[in-house]
Amino acid sequence: MFAESVISFSQLIAKTVIIVSLSIFYLRLFLRLASFLVSRPWRRYRTFTVRRCRRWRKKTSEPYCSICLQDAAEGEKMRRLTACGHCFHAECIDPWLEKRSTCPQCRAQIPPVPPEYPLVALFVPPGVIELFTKEP
Incomplete structure (x- = not known):
């Protein structure tokens, strides 16, 4: 028992x-x-630095900022929006994203900033x- x-x-x-x-x-x-x-910080955009290493890649178009209307130079920081894939200079798109939540080129909705x-x-x-x- x-x-x-x-x-x-x-x-x-x-x-x-x-x-x-x-x-x-x-x-x-x-x-x-x-x-x-x-x-996830990459929900809004991805930041990258422009480099000119094209030995093995196909020729593609240069990243172009439609806000300041200039091509990206080597070493500049660019941001690619994940919603639509458009690229902009970091110093051009940051003030835009502080005021609006759309892409300046195609008006695609961009997700909000993650909470603190x-x-x-x-x-x-x-x-x-x-x-x-x-x-x-």
Whole structure:
């Protein structure tokens, strides 16, 4: 009788440990995936530096900024919008993106900037964080 109760108690503890460890594992996996999805900096644009290394590549058109109407020179920072693929100088597109959320060339919608606290944004409604972080 005593041996059976010890065995059933140890089986209960083993099942509990397995369930708790799996729960912790899946919670960590969910939080890691959620933080990755919420805080992806490349959702809006990709920044790259223009280089002139074309030994093995096909000839393609030069990156061209339609805001300042100039070709990109070697060493300049350009941004390619992920929504439409258009390229602009970083110093030309940054003021535009501060005021608008569309591409200046084709008016494609650009995703908003990820929040400062990505995991909190999953559980707190929008606007609540701004109420407490806003300076008077």
